[in-house]
Amino acid sequence: MLSMKAKYALRALIVMxxxxxxxxxxxxxxxxxxxxxxxxxxxxxxKRQGFVDSKRGIFGGYFLSREPESIMAGEVIRxxxxxxxxxxxxxxxxxxxxxxCEDEHxxxxxxxxxxxxxxxxxxxxxxxxxxxxxxxxxxxxxxxW
Numbered sequence: 187m188l189s190m191k192a193k194y195a196l197r198a199l200i201v202m203x204x205x206x207x208x209x210x211x212x213x214x215x216x217x218x219x220x221x222x223x224x225x226x227x228x229x230x231x232x233k234r235q236g237f238v239d240s241k242r243g244i245f246g247g248y249f250l251s252r253e254p255e256s257i258m259a260g261e262v263i264r265x266x267x268x269x270x271x272x273x274x275x276x277x278x279x280x281x282x283x284x285x286x287c288e289d290e291h292x293x294x295x296x297x298x299x300x301x302x303x304x305x306x307x308x309x310x311x312x313x314x315x316x317x318x319x320x321x322x323x324x325x326x327x328x329x330x331w
Contacts (some may be wrong), residue, residue, distance in 0.1 A: 192266045194220040195216075195228050196259060196318075199237060201313040203254035208247040235265040254319070260310030270310065271303035278303075 205217075211229055225264060229248055232238045239251040246267035250257070264270060264279070273288055274282035276299035287293055308314040 187262065190261045191224075191228055191231075194218065194224060195262055197234055198225060198228060199232070199250070199257065199262065199315055202248065202250050203240065204319050208241060208249040209278050210247040214248065218261070231266055232262075235266055237262060237263075237265070250315075252295060254315035257315045258311050259313045259315075260277075260307060263310060269303075270306050274297045276300040276303045291304055 195218055199215050201214050201217045211225055212222055214220070214229075215225045218225070218295050220228070229240075233240060233248075236251055237257055240246065240248045253294060260270060269277040269280040271277040271280070272278060273284065273296065275284050275287065275293070275296045283290055284293075284296075287296070290296055
């Protein structure tokens with residue numbers, strides 16, 4: 187399940203991508219409808235992950251460190267939440283055998299959860315911030331929630 191942290195991070199990144207300029211965290215929080223205190227922590231995580239950068243000072247703020255076309259939803263979610271798989275045994279990068287599993291190679295639950303992970307990854311690893319902005323504009327709706 188998508189955490190609120192990852193959901194808010196995507197909202198903030200979409201705001202930053204749509205504005206195409208350096209922004210102060212309060213402005214990002216207001217436009218993304220994200221609690222300002224929570225956003226500060228999220229922006230620090232996004233900076234550590236290499237999605238945003240910042241400039242200090244009175245004219246400082248946050249900005250995307252890469253082009254919106256190159257930031258995929260899947261990598262943002264993985265960077266903040268870890269695996270996309272519903273179970274660790276179905277994860278590609280964070281694999282962990284279930285403690286109660288007797289035969290993981292024949293486990294039907296693992297096979298189904300691997301299909302779920304693959305379907306989720308198929309969508310999220312092909313959707314960039316730029317795609318999400320375009321999608322919202324095609325629906326003639328507000329960019330956001």
